[in-house]
Amino acid sequence: MVHMSERVESDVVIERNVRERLSKVIDPELGKSITELGMIVGIEAVPRDIIDAGKPVVDVTVRVELTVAGCPLTQQIIDAINDAVTSYPAATLVPHIAVGSMSEQKLTQLVDDLKEARRRNPFNKPGIKTKIFAIASGKGGVGKSSVSANLAATFAALGYDTAAIDADIYGFSLPTLLGAHGQPTNLNGMLMPVTAWGVKTMSIGMFAGADRAILWRGPRLHRSLEQFLSDVWWGEPDVLVIDLAPGTGDMALAVAQTLPNAELVVVTTPQPSASDVAVRSGLVALQVPMKVRGVIENMSWYDHHGERLTIFGEGGGARVSQQLTRALRYDVPLLMQIPLETELRQSGEAGHPVVLDEHGKLADHDLAHRFEQLARTLMQ
């Protein structure tokens, strides 16, 4: 027999404990707890007079206010709330989740608060933990975007909170390669990146407007990149991969000014016409305090019925590594060689990075192992 006063107290305890458990549920877009974001507006525990498997059965109503009605991640949030309630150890809690959306006024306040906390470019504040890798190539078409997409997917599959920016105004191929086809959600002027394969992605290709390319050129590039970084809600990812536009100057300079922690990774193919320009793209580090982390040689060979064909010649990656090491006076290693593989191209076109299996886990093949090794080296 349970007395009324005890029952009331235990309901309050359950409500408090449920709130505590919900504080661990993180909004996948904003990267903050749903309680901290003010999304939980009511929790009510009403016990039924039954015991199930030795535990009291309690109906728990959770009232949730989402930031945007019908947001694509609604179900994910509701599932997480459901799990947090049903996994309660001391009682059998039966969840009833009432979903609504925030009032305009509340949303404006929330966004203002978030913006206030992050008024500026989030990646250059002191003590930031995010590792930033800017992928440069010099010459176009050498596979810089394919490397960026697969590297980002590998980081995410290894469990790192991963963001990727496609800053390639000429190509913006990252969303295609990652299959990130959605539009960024606009939360009262703050943009949410599109998540694909666990990678939060933003591309300037997602912004409409004829002046997009003009904005991203020359003297305004630095401002544009900064704006791009601060108008998007990135949270504080472990790693940020930036797919730069091909070329040797402007873009890398803008990155160095905007993201002082960024490290440059230079992609080349084996042939001299690519490696000569790749060296020049790395030499930008003589003008700005940006570290060149290493070189990746793509399209290094093609395995044809057991025969290794070096279609684009040999030695480009090693040449870039040696020349940059000499010019910059520190070791700029050749980090990885990537063979030509039809699957890499095909999976890129299908929006499924070749390094991932059908479940989105790291695949068990040579190419995936190479990318895993690269990702682990870069995070050291």
Ligand SMILES: Nc1ncnc2c1ncn2[C@@H]1O[C@H](COP(=O)(O)OP(=O)(O)OP(=O)(O)O)[C@@H](O)[C@H]1O
């Ligand atoms: N190792 C590889 N094996 C087979 N195909 C590849 C490989 N690397 C890249 N490709 C293909 O080559 C083409 C160019 O690659 P990608 O778009 O990644 O290059 P990029 O350097 O980013 O080009 P851009 O200069 O246009 O930005 C794509 O069709 C891609 O699928």
